[in-house]
Amino acid sequence: MSEKKTNRRDFLFTATYAVGAVGIGATVWPMIDQMNPDASVKALASTEVDVSTVNPGKTITVLWRGKPVFIRRRTQDEITEARSVKLEELKHPEKDEDRAKDPEWLVMLGVCTHLGCVPLDQKGDYNGWFCPCHGSHYDISGRIRKGPAPTNMEIPKYEFVNANTIKIG
Amino acid sequence: MKNFLRILYLLTLLFGFQHNSIAAEKVEYLKTDWSFKGLFGKFDRSALQRGYQVYTEVCSSCHSMKYLSYRNLAEKGGPEFSEAQAKAIASSFEVKDGPNEDGDMFTRPGKLSDKFVMPYENVKAAQAANGGAYPPDMSVLVKARGGGVDYIFSLLQGYEDPPANIILDDGVYYNKYMYGKKIKMANQLSDGLVEYTDGTNATVEQMSKDVTTFLMWAAEPHLESRHRMGFKAIVYLIILTTLVYFSMKRIWSRVETEV
Amino acid sequence: MSDHEYIPQSKVGKWFNDRLPLLTLANHLTDYPTPKNLNYWWTFGGILTFCLITQIVTGLVLAMHYIAHADMAFDSVEHIMRDVNYGWLIRYIHANGASMFFLAVYIHIFRSLFYGSYKSPREIIWIIGIIIYLLMMAAAFMGYVLPWGQMSFWGATVITNLFSAIPLVGEGIVTWLWGGYSVDNPTLTRFFTLHYLIPFLILGLVVLHIWALHVPGNNNPVGIDVKKPSKDTVPFHPYIVIKDGFALLMFMIVFAFFVFYTPNILGHADNYIEADPLVTPAHIVPEWYLLPFYAILRSVPDKLLGVIAMLSAIFILAALPWLDTSKIRSAVFRPLYKQFYWILVADVLILGYVGAMPAEGLYLLIARVATAYYFLHFLVILPVLGYKEKSLPLPLSITEPVLGGSANLAAAKNKESLDN
Numbered sequence: 035m036s037e038k039k040t041n042r043r044d045f046l047f048t049a050t051y052a053v054g055a056v057g058i059g060a061t062v063w064p065m066i067d068q069m070n071p072d073a074s075v076k077a078l079a080s081t082e083v084d085v086s087t088v089n090p091g092k093t094i095t096v097l098w099r100g101k102p103v104f105i106r107r108r109t110q111d112e113i114t115e116a117r118s119v120k121l122e123e124l125k126h127p128e129k130d131e132d133r134a135k136d137p138e139w140l141v142m143l144g145v146c147t148h149l150g151c152v153p154l155d156q157k158g159d160y161n162g163w164f165c166p167c168h169g170s171h172y173d174i175s176g177r178i179r180k181g182p183a184p185t186n187m188e189i190p191k192y193e194f195v196n197a198n199t200i201k202i203g
Numbered sequence: 204m205k206n207f208l209r210i211l212y213l214l215t216l217l218f219g220f221q222h223n224s225i226a227a228e229k230v231e232y233l234k235t236d237w238s239f240k241g242l243f244g245k246f247d248r249s250a251l252q253r254g255y256q257v258y259t260e261v262c263s264s265c266h267s268m269k270y271l272s273y274r275n276l277a278e279k280g281g282p283e284f285s286e287a288q289a290k291a292i293a294s295s296f297e298v299k300d301g302p303n304e305d306g307d308m309f310t311r312p313g314k315l316s317d318k319f320v321m322p323y324e325n326v327k328a329a330q331a332a333n334g335g336a337y338p339p340d341m342s343v344l345v346k347a348r349g350g351g352v353d354y355i356f357s358l359l360q361g362y363e364d365p366p367a368n369i370i371l372d373d374g375v376y377y378n379k380y381m382y383g384k385k386i387k388m389a390n391q392l393s394d395g396l397v398e399y400t401d402g403t404n405a406t407v408e409q410m411s412k413d414v415t416t417f418l419m420w421a422a423e424p425h426l427e428s429r430h431r432m433g434f435k436a437i438v439y440l441i442i443l444t445t446l447v448y449f450s451m452k453r454i455w456s457r458v459e460t461e462v
Numbered sequence: 463m464s465d466h467e468y469i470p471q472s473k474v475g476k477w478f479n480d481r482l483p484l485l486t487l488a489n490h491l492t493d494y495p496t497p498k499n500l501n502y503w504w505t506f507g508g509i510l511t512f513c514l515i516t517q518i519v520t521g522l523v524l525a526m527h528y529i530a531h532a533d534m535a536f537d538s539v540e541h542i543m544r545d546v547n548y549g550w551l552i553r554y555i556h557a558n559g560a561s562m563f564f565l566a567v568y569i570h571i572f573r574s575l576f577y578g579s580y581k582s583p584r585e586i587i588w589i590i591g592i593i594i595y596l597l598m599m600a601a602a603f604m605g606y607v608l609p610w611g612q613m614s615f616w617g618a619t620v621i622t623n624l625f626s627a628i629p630l631v632g633e634g635i636v637t638w639l640w641g642g643y644s645v646d647n648p649t650l651t652r653f654f655t656l657h658y659l660i661p662f663l664i665l666g667l668v669v670l671h672i673w674a675l676h677v678p679g680n681n682n683p684v685g686i687d688v689k690k691p692s693k694d695t696v697p698f699h700p701y702i703v704i705k706d707g708f709a710l711l712m713f714m715i716v717f718a719f720f721v722f723y724t725p726n727i728l729g730h731a732d733n734y735i736e737a738d739p740l741v742t743p744a745h746i747v748p749e750w751y752l753l754p755f756y757a758i759l760r761s762v763p764d765k766l767l768g769v770i771a772m773l774s775a776i777f778i779l780a781a782l783p784w785l786d787t788s789k790i791r792s793a794v795f796r797p798l799y800k801q802f803y804w805i806l807v808a809d810v811l812i813l814g815y816v817g818a819m820p821a822e823g824l825y826l827l828i829a830r831v832a833t834a835y836y837f838l839h840f841l842v843i844l845p846v847l848g849y850k851e852k853s854l855p856l857p858l859s860i861t862e863p864v865l866g867g868s869a870n871l872a873a874a875k876n877k878e879s880l881d882n
Contacts, residue, residue, distance in 0.1 A: 064548035073545040077316035347734035433722025
C-alpha cells in the first residue's frame, strides 16, 4: 500500500473518530448538567429579609437555600465584647469587624461547623450560641471558642438593599 | 431500496393527509404567518410583550397560567423584558405567603421567583364564577388543542351570530371554530380594547395574533433553543454520517460481494 | 462458538480473563462470522439496542425529577420541561424515543417475516423476541400513563378495564391492578415502579436473544445456511460495526427531526390536559404503535372475545415457526408468499389507520375485514402455502459465481431480487 493511500485512509478514520467523539461529548453533557440546580432552584438562590421589627438584642432565624440564617441585632455591650476579643484566643482567628461590617448586625449561617446541627441562641459560656449535639460554644460574633467545631459559623454574602431589608445570597 | 420506497409511499398515502383528529366537520382555520414556525422559527419579541399585555389585561381575570414564573418574562427566548421590568411586573401582583410567626397567611408583593398569580383559588371556585365552565389554565393550552395556534387565533375571532336553527342557552355563545360550535366564553376582544404600550394599533386580529404568539411561548419557552440545537444536531449528524459512509466503503472495499 | 482459545495479550488481561472470561467474550463478538450479504434490513437489531440504551439513560435521568403522585405528576413534567437544565430535550428524546423504538421493532419483525428468520433453527430467538415485544408494549403503555394527562388516565382506564372481561375473577383482578376502585394514585405509583423495572428485564432478554442468535449465526437475504467462518462471512468488527453505525446515524437523523422540530406530532393533544376523572375525551386513542391491536380489540363486539382476539393476534406470532410449513426461508425464492407478505403489511397499516378512527360505520367494517384477514394469513394461508407453493431454485451458496448450470442461472436471474 502506498504511503499516500495509507495517509488518506488514516485521515478518514481519524476524522471519523474525532467527529464521533465530539458528538458523544455533546450528548453526555445534558445528562450530567440536568443534575445541576435547575432554574427554579437558582431563582431562590437569594432571599430578601425584612428586618424592620428586629430590635437590638433580638435574633431572628430565616431560611436561605434550605439552611437557617441567624440575623442578630446586637446591643452596644455585645458589640464592644465582640470587638475586644484577642485573636490569639481564637481557634479560628477572625476579626469581628470582618464578620459584621455594620457592627450592629450579625448575619451568619446557623449551622455548626462540626457536623451541621443548628446551635441554640443565647446559650453557652460565651454569651453567644451553644450547639447541643457535641458541645461547641460560639461567642457573640459567632466564633468558635470551645468544643469540637473547627471554624467559626459561616458568613454568607449579604447586603442591605435599604434600611429595612437584607438581601442574602 | 425499492421496497423501502414502496413502504414509504404507502405510509404517506395513509397518514400524509391526516391532521387533527376532529373527525366530523373539517374546519378551515384562519391563516396567518407565525414567526416561530419552520426550521429557523423565532419569536417576535414585541409580539410577545404585546401578547403578555393582552393576557394580563383581558384573559388573566379568568384564566390562570400556573406554570409560568415572573422571572420567565426576563429570560432568553421569551418576551425578554428587562430584569427591572419583570421585577416591577411581579411586584404589581399580590402573592400569598406564610404562615408568619403568628401562624397566619399573609399577602406580599410578588417576586421574580413567584409563579403567576391565579385568578381563582382552585378549579371549583373558577367554575362557580363562570357558570359551571372552567376557564382552562393557559400554560400549555396551545399544545392541548389539536388545532394549535391556528385554532386559538381563529377562535378568538370566530364569534358570530348563530344560524337560525341553533338555539343557545343562557351563557352559551356561538363560535365558528369551537369544537361543537358552542362555547361558554363570551367574545372578549374588540378593537382598541387594549392600549398597547408600543403604540401598535390594537385591532381584534392584532390582539389575537399577539396573545396567541404569547401563548405559544408560554407552552414552549425553549422553542428557540430547540430549533437552534436541532439545526446544529442535524448538520453534525449529516457530517458524521458522510464520514462514516466513506469509512464503510473503504473498509468494505476489501471484501468481494459480487456473485 | 470459536474452536480456538483466545489468549489476551497483556498479563493483567490474562489474569482477569482466567477468572472472568470477558475478554474471550469480547473477542468472540468481535470475530463473530457474519454473512457478508446482509442488507440494511439487518441493521435494525443494532438500532434497537441503541434505542433501549437511549430510553434507559433518558428515563433514569427523568426519574430524578419526576414525581409519581397523582397530584404532582403533571406539574413535575412541566417542571422538567421548563426548569430542569435540558429537561425539555431529555423529555422529548424519551417520548419520541419510544416511537422510534417501535418503528425499529416493526421493521425488525417484518424483516424476519420476509426472510424467514423465525424458522428452524431460530425459533427460540423469535419467541424471545415476541416476549421482548410484549414487554415493550407493557412498558410503553405504563410510561404513557405517567404524565397523568387525559389520555394517560383514560387510556389506563380503558385498558385495565379489559381485564374485567375474564369470567369469575375479572372484577377482582381489575381492582387488584388498580389498587382501588378506579385508576388513581395507587395505580400511578405502581405503574412507575413497573415502568422502571421492565426495561431491565428487556435488557436481560436481549442478551439471551443475541446469545441464541450466535448459536446458529445470522440468517441472510438468500435464506440458505452459510459456513462460518468462510469466504461467505466477514468478522463482525469492523465490517458490521461500521455498517450498523452508518444505519444508526441515518436513523438518528430521523429521530433528531422529530425531537427538535415536531416533538409532539406523534402524541395526542389531550395529554396536555390534566387528568380529570369526570370528563372523558371525545376519542380515546393509544399511541400509534398500539393502534393495530386497538383496532382488532374494537372490531369484535363482545368484550371478552375482543380481548382474546387482541391477545391472540400477538400470541399467534409465537406459533409462526410451526404455522409456516414452507421449507424455504427467504421470500426471495417464494414468489407467492412474497405477494401475501405485502398484503399482510398493507393489512397491518390499514388496521393501524382504522385504530385511530372512531369504531363505527365504514371504519368498523374495514377493521373487521382486516382483522379477519390477519388471522386468515397466519392460520390458513401460511400453512397451505408451505405445501402448495412452488419455490424458485435456491443458489448453492451466497457468493457462488455465475458459471453456467441451470440451477445457478436461475440464481443469477434472482440476483436482482437480492437488491430489493
